[in-house]
Amino acid sequence: MQQIDRVVHARWIAPVRPAGGRLHNHAVAIDQGRIIDVLPSAEVESRYTPKSTLHRDHHLLVPGFVNAHTHAAMNLMRGIANDKPLKPWLTENIWPLESEQVSAAFVADGTDLAIAEMLRGGTTCFNDMYYFPDIAAERAVAAGIRASIGLIVIDFPTVWAAHADEYLDKGLAVHDQFKSQSRIQTMLAPHAPYTVSDAPLEKIRTYADELDLHIHMHVHETAGEISESLEQHGQRPFARLDTLGLVNPNLVAVHMTQLTDAEIARASECGIHVVHSPESNLKLASGLCPSQALKNAGVSLGLGTDGAASNNDLDMIGEMRSAALSGKVAADNAVAANADDILEMATLGGARALDLDSRTGSIEPGKAADLCAIDLERIETIPVYDPVAALVYSASREQVTDTWVDGQHLLADRRLTTLNEAEILFRAHGWQEKLAHYAR
């Protein structure tokens, strides 16, 4: 008999590894933040003496979701402008607001709001890209969520830095500052091919090699980005990144719409990661990422919500549904983007993109106990013929009852244990008053 910290019993477990697996009436044994066993509930008593036991009898237990692309602090800009294409949305609404209003306090409050939303929706890890990454990292530490913090780089001056070198210097300082935080890591985050010139991109490639960091970047978000690049550089953005040596397994390319077959083949050959953000691409009419074609070519895919300003939420269950539904139409095939593939994209695929797949993304002994329980015994989800299909096609974020990171119970029966919801709402209202006049 082994003394351990905790056992969680569930009606169903979808461990993601093995792929397509379903366990019925099983339990996860957790000790010191790690999964030490996954076994039939009936066998727990004869093997373990847990300090605490939780029964989730109507629930599906899955790996916590990995939101592989977001701008957490932008939660304060949720729905600040809608029904506009990317370019005017950025230049008329987002960028003016950002240059006049974004501050450390803004990032702190916006990130808290985003983390609260993500934990309530079963997300245990997020890949961020925004100004004041040090503040975002601090808020993640305080809340206990796992985070990959992007060290943003842009050519032009913003509230965070004046020029590419300053972004890099400040970013590397943030990298050093959070080295000892086990739930925080950093990634280099050049914003996009159209906002970062060759010289800083070459430096970023060098730093990525030296520090073994992944590179988080918007790539091929719109058709306009591609035609502009052809005019300015004589190359499509992905080809330009390739020329600069960035197309390699460190690259986490977000969006990737408008891909040619040759680009898909090259993405596969070079082992890059692609993050699919269907709702943002749909909302801004940017086009669709050919997720099934990428998968067929062997490219690893993660899933991200993008920021709340263009989505307008950080709901990974909703994003899975949109990825499945839009993936079928994009592939012109109802068999494409099936529920198991989509769940993997939302968990292990994202973990791979973040180079965290040895620690999170599946329910396997040795991995961190990053978990999420979803109550499927609801009018909206019964009958349940298959729990993973129920999750992807019927469930909603409010059915998430519990979220754990490293075995820490951050959402317990719908209650946030490390964040003060009333305080977060109060602060968001304060910002809403300040920002309302940008909402046009």
Added chain:
Amino acid sequence: MQQIDRVVHARWIAPVRPAGGRLHNHAVAIDQGRIIDVLPSAEVESRYTPKSTLHRDHHLLVPGFVNAHTHAAMNLMRGIANDKPLKPWLTENIWPLESEQVSAAFVADGTDLAIAEMLRGGTTCFNDMYYFPDIAAERAVAAGIRASIGLIVIDFPTVWAAHADEYLDKGLAVHDQFKSQSRIQTMLAPHAPYTVSDAPLEKIRTYADELDLHIHMHVHETAGEISESLEQHGQRPFARLDTLGLVNPNLVAVHMTQLTDAEIARASECGIHVVHSPESNLKLASGLCPSQALKNAGVSLGLGTDGAASNNDLDMIGEMRSAALSGKVAADNAVAANADDILEMATLGGARALDLDSRTGSIEPGKAADLCAIDLERIETIPVYDPVAALVYSASREQVTDTWVDGQHLLADRRLTTLNEAEILFRAHGWQEKLAHYAR
């Protein structure tokens, strides 16, 4: 001072008429099931003495949603088979189950489950098409929801009837049976061009004219339907219906993917109604209805979830989001399918399709008090820069707190007042056991 039944105060009201309207801190005055006034909350006390007053201080009040296309009883087949195209999904899973398992008891229990789901999600009226329409109508009467019951006609024998004439005879008997029920109406419901031949379609046209009934029909659901029709009839299905005299303001054509410009122009010229069911079309990879092009041509659009077997829920808020997001990509324009147009599609547009727009679909004096309140003061929806955008792009069905039909409070602070949730769940489990082996 006028004595009235009820006043509902709300932080915001989106009345749908006038289009795009927003009222802040207003109230709806209700008497004898009808809206008698919409006025500033501050003025209520000086004009009305209500028997009951409800404050919804963090809520958006909208017209109850009109689910303009569903197969309610199919809720028992939620997720019975996923990730399959329409044809094998029908022939391998749905039709065998239907011929062996569907009965009056099945339709009663499935319809109860569907009505519970719809009321919990703010739907106050649904347009149904299924076997045993008399049972569906009975369940709607018992629950108090408004319903338009399709009198289904198919060429081949099913559990409900043996041949087209029997379907028609039984359907017309159902029409007579429910004439006195004010919340129930019937529509003729030939299943689809590929399942109903010319002779019964001509009879249906005659009955529609004589009885002034709308015709609820799947039209142009898939590309395969069109090529088969070309082979068999030498005409596209829409053209064949036109030849048969069915393309007129009585026609409620559901799906309408694969439309040519000439078909869109003809749809407009003849004043037909189109019901958009984006999630079902996406899930079965059937293609997309060109909703914005239809709207631009002046065609009135409703929104429907389709049955839970191909969606897999009856969530009109989620369907609005899918209609907005997919509508932008279909139109290649982020300005298309804007939040106000989508809300109209989900309310007044559906009411028009059902010939019920003089009674429901907008918050205006004289109309029935068919209403829905959504709590937007949640981590997932704040800040709220625009309540309609928050509803369409951020809110979820669980934020619906109250639903009224004819002023009757059918969902009161998340509690169903006319249905027994535990009993509905219990019965659904019984069916799940019986049906599980069709889930392959």
